[in-house]
Amino acid sequence: MRSIATLLVSATLLLTGVTAVFAQADDITIAVALEPPALDPTAGAAEAIDIVTYQNIFEGLTRIDRDGSVQPGLASDWTISDDGLSYVFSLREDVVFHDGSTFDADDVAFTFERILADDSTNAQKSLYEVIEAVEVEDPQTVRFTLAQPSGRFLFDIGRGDAVIVASESAENNATLPIGTGPYAFVQWDRGSRVILERFDSYWGDRPPLARATIQFIGDTATLINALLAGEVDGTNNMAAEALEVFANNPEFQVLVGTTEGEVVLATNNRIEPFSDLKVRQAMAHAIDRDALIEGVTYGYSAPIGSHFAPHHPFYVDLTQTYPYDLERARTLLAEAGYEDGFSATLKLPPVGYARQSGQILASQFAEIGITLELINVEWAQWLEDVLTNHDYDLSIVAHVEPFDIGIYADPDYYFGYDNADFRELIETLNTTTDDAERRTLAEEAQRILAEDAVNGYLFELAQTGVWRAGLEGMWQDSPIEGLVLRDLRWSE
Amino acid sequence: MPGIAIRRIAGFVATLLVAALVVFVLLDLLPGDPARFILGINASAEAVASLRTQMGFDAPAWQRFGDWLWGMLQGDFGISYTQGAPVAELIAERIWVTLPLAGVAMVISVAVGLPLGIAAARRRGRPADTALMVLAQIGIAIPNFWFGLLLALVFAVMLGWLPTGGFIPWQEDPVSAARSLVLPGLALALPQAAILARVMRTALVEVSGQDFIRTAEAKGMTRGEALWRHGVRNALLPVITILGLQFAFLISGVIIVENVFYLPGLGRLVLAAILERDLVLVRGITMVLIVAVTATMLLTDLLYTLVDPRVRTGGRP
Numbered sequence: 001m002r003s004i005a006t007l008l009v010s011a012t013l014l015l016t017g018v019t020a021v022f023a024q025a026d027d028i029t030i031a032v033a034l035e036p037p038a039l040d041p042t043a044g045a046a047e048a049i050d051i052v053t054y055q056n057i058f059e060g061l062t063r064i065d066r067d068g069s070v071q072p073g074l075a076s077d078w079t080i081s082d083d084g085l086s087y088v089f090s091l092r093e094d095v096v097f098h099d100g101s102t103f104d105a106d107d108v109a110f111t112f113e114r115i116l117a118d119d120s121t122n123a124q125k126s127l128y129e130v131i132e133a134v135e136v137e138d139p140q141t142v143r144f145t146l147a148q149p150s151g152r153f154l155f156d157i158g159r160g161d162a163v164i165v166a167s168e169s170a171e172n173n174a175t176l177p178i179g180t181g182p183y184a185f186v187q188w189d190r191g192s193r194v195i196l197e198r199f200d201s202y203w204g205d206r207p208p209l210a211r212a213t214i215q216f217i218g219d220t221a222t223l224i225n226a227l228l229a230g231e232v233d234g235t236n237n238m239a240a241e242a243l244e245v246f247a248n249n250p251e252f253q254v255l256v257g258t259t260e261g262e263v264v265l266a267t268n269n270r271i272e273p274f275s276d277l278k279v280r281q282a283m284a285h286a287i288d289r290d291a292l293i294e295g296v297t298y299g300y301s302a303p304i305g306s307h308f309a310p311h312h313p314f315y316v317d318l319t320q321t322y323p324y325d326l327e328r329a330r331t332l333l334a335e336a337g338y339e340d341g342f343s344a345t346l347k348l349p350p351v352g353y354a355r356q357s358g359q360i361l362a363s364q365f366a367e368i369g370i371t372l373e374l375i376n377v378e379w380a381q382w383l384e385d386v387l388t389n390h391d392y393d394l395s396i397v398a399h400v401e402p403f404d405i406g407i408y409a410d411p412d413y414y415f416g417y418d419n420a421d422f423r424e425l426i427e428t429l430n431t432t433t434d435d436a437e438r439r440t441l442a443e444e445a446q447r448i449l450a451e452d453a454v455n456g457y458l459f460e461l462a463q464t465g466v467w468r469a470g471l472e473g474m475w476q477d478s479p480i481e482g483l484v485l486r487d488l489r490w491s492e
Numbered sequence: 493m494p495g496i497a498i499r500r501i502a503g504f505v506a507t508l509l510v511a512a513l514v515v516f517v518l519l520d521l522l523p524g525d526p527a528r529f530i531l532g533i534n535a536s537a538e539a540v541a542s543l544r545t546q547m548g549f550d551a552p553a554w555q556r557f558g559d560w561l562w563g564m565l566q567g568d569f570g571i572s573y574t575q576g577a578p579v580a581e582l583i584a585e586r587i588w589v590t591l592p593l594a595g596v597a598m599v600i601s602v603a604v605g606l607p608l609g610i611a612a613a614r615r616r617g618r619p620a621d622t623a624l625m626v627l628a629q630i631g632i633a634i635p636n637f638w639f640g641l642l643l644a645l646v647f648a649v650m651l652g653w654l655p656t657g658g659f660i661p662w663q664e665d666p667v668s669a670a671r672s673l674v675l676p677g678l679a680l681a682l683p684q685a686a687i688l689a690r691v692m693r694t695a696l697v698e699v700s701g702q703d704f705i706r707t708a709e710a711k712g713m714t715r716g717e718a719l720w721r722h723g724v725r726n727a728l729l730p731v732i733t734i735l736g737l738q739f740a741f742l743i744s745g746v747i748i749v750e751n752v753f754y755l756p757g758l759g760r761l762v763l764a765a766i767l768e769r770d771l772v773l774v775r776g777i778t779m780v781l782i783v784a785v786t787a788t789m790l791l792t793d794l795l796y797t798l799v800d801p802r803v804r805t806g807g808r809p
Contacts, residue, residue: 037574037768045531121543123531174576190575190585191756191764192659215658217754221641225656226754229649380769383528 058163068479084149208489265456270416341369596677609692631686640679736792
């Protein structure tokens with residue numbers, strides 16, 4: 001009798017278990033913190049747009065892979081002229097947009113004309129201004145002519161800002177996105193979720209999951225509940241303080257990697273005392289990165305010594321350029337004429353990492369006599385005061401664009417870093433196409449910034465994924481903004 | 493009666509006009525360029541300027557205020573510049589989450605609060621009364637976002653009876669839509685119910701000392717009957733006042749609770765709009781909320797005159 005009961009129970013368990021697996025087998029619900037304001041990645045900078053659309057709904061001529069490398073996308077291959085000014089792309093055949101219209105060279109020309117138009121609102125328009133002409137040679141071939149050689153052109157056209165759109169549908173992409181990607185847009189319940197479905201006429205490999213729901217949950221405690229209750233299968237970005245909840249739970253896997261977000265102590269190089277290299281060096285010596293990272297991100301972030309992402313192949317570890325050394329810091333301050341230290345303001349935007357880093361840095365700087373007054377500002381005010389009007393001493397912010405070391409070549413940018421040699425170096429880097437040469441130049445650029453201590457280089461924002469056990473194919477690092485669904489699958 | 497009603501309605505309209513002006517001026521004074529906001533910190537000044545023009549920021553302030561007021565009178569609240577959709581449409585979509593949620597919370601708070609208040613008043617001074625009022629005090633003190641998380645932990649994570657949050661649109665699945673509102677409704681209702689219970693009890697206790705209750709008891713009614721037949725109606729006036737005020741609290745509570753339960757209502761919309769500096773959208777929602785709250789106040793005022801004849805006659809017997 002008892003054995004029959006056991007049998008029944010195990011049968012029930014088996015059945016419910018089996019249904020659970022079936023229910024999971026080809027769909028997924030992923031929680032992300034921010035809802036995108038619109039769904040057109042070519043007309044807004046919000047990361048949330050790329051999270052939903054990049055490489056899922058929309059694709060570019062090239063695509064950025066999980067290691068940051070450039071792979072063929074809608075262009076199956078390309079040839080580059082010897083002078084580096086002319087790129088001829090062969091486009092894939094059999095590519096259709098989600099509305100059934102075919103993709104050809106005209107769509108490529110349209111896309112780039114739209115980006116470069118006078119009334120364009122593409123957030124990264126300046127990246128594409130190097131393009132002088134886009135010519136359609138035949139429906140499967142398109143030629144780009146550049147004003148000068150560009151070492152990053154192939155990467156830039158693989159970004160979300162340059163995904164290929166069709167002239168028939170581009171206007172409505174903000175609310176009804178039509179791309180060529182492996183997933184087609186189904187519906188957007190504003191304030192709640194976006195639903196995507198596998199696109200059956202996709203030109204490439206068929207993605208394993210048939211349906212993906214991106215659910216917007218901003219509150220961490222709520223997100224934890226939703227994961228524990230099984231309503232959500234994972235998230236790409238869990239608050240660091242909550243990772244412990246899942247690290248020891250066999251039903252989940254925690255995946256910690258790096259992003260393109262360099263968290264820097266932005267320093268106004270235009271004004272006293274920060275225009276003095278010795279002061280900046282003293283500050284660099286006074287930063288205890290390990291304590292900072294432990295305090296702000298529970299140890300889940302990688303330290304940086306310059307403005308470069310640690311997962312990038314060109315990365316050099318420069319964290320020991322000015323090692324944590326209070327004696328040295330005090331000496332340098334004294335040499336600069338600030339034996340008794342000085343006071344400065346630190347404007348902090350409303351993000352956890354900035355506010356917490358601010359408090360810890362204030363106590364670290366107090367050790368060498370620098371008194372920081374912490375001023376919390378909203379984003380709008382940060383943009384106005386710090387970014388636009390340069391009305392600040394110090395600030396903390398993450399720069400999340402990939403390969404953005406070039407921002408230091410603009411003396412009008414809010415850092416106020418004016419170094420002609422560095423500008424020339426970046427100019428050369430931008431126009432160099434040879435990979436080995438680019439590496440040398442990029443390494444040199446990182447070194448100059450580290451030695452000049454332009455900003456305080458703190459840490460790289462971590463990507464902290466929490467996923468249900470059995471899910472495979474997630475990106476551990478995030479070399480570009482996005483949440484790529486194509487490889488996700490449930491293990492057998 | 494007509495005189496009072498007209499005065500009240502005129503006051504209502506004047507309040508709305510002043511509120512519109514304040515809302516417009518405050519949001520216009522806010523620092524931060526919405527165009528820069530949308531395009532991010534690496535965008536060129538040229539792209540930002542181009543977007544500013546497209547968003548119609550070049551007109552003088554008084555003209556934009558006039559256009560806005562005139563538009564609203566015709567039901568046109570403008571176009572949200574982050575979402576590219578008409579504000580009226582966005583609000584109309586979300587209101588079908590927020591209104592039912594506020595309604596559920598209101599019903600629960602009345603259904604729980606009033607009987608508890610009456611029960612406590614009838615047992616005045618006895619242990620049951622003390623226990624109920626201690627509970628009510630705790631209910632008032634608990635923040636609703638925390639209570640919401642607790643409810644989700646118990647009823648969703650542990651018991652699995654209800655979802656932790658989210659919302660399936662009504663037209664897709666009305667049953668799960670309704671289920672999604674249960675926990676947030678409870679979280680919102682608890683402090684309101686506690687306040688109502690206290691007010692109801694105090695009002696009844698006060699009324700029970702009045703002559704007409706003594707008279708009713710002298711005529712042979714039990715204390716309970718006397719309170720029920722004569723006391724409750726007389727005690728309703730302060731309760732209605734509180735209910736009117738509570739609507740405003742409910743609206744602010746909704747903003748928090750919607751975020752805890754990730755419901756796509758007005759509260760989440762306005763929070764996102766503020767964070768993204770979508771001034772047109774913030775303005776529109778704020779006005780809708782102001783209209784809702786002031787209209788409730790107006791309704792409360794008018795209800796007085798129905799419940800209590802003395803208000804109509806200005807206090808003369």
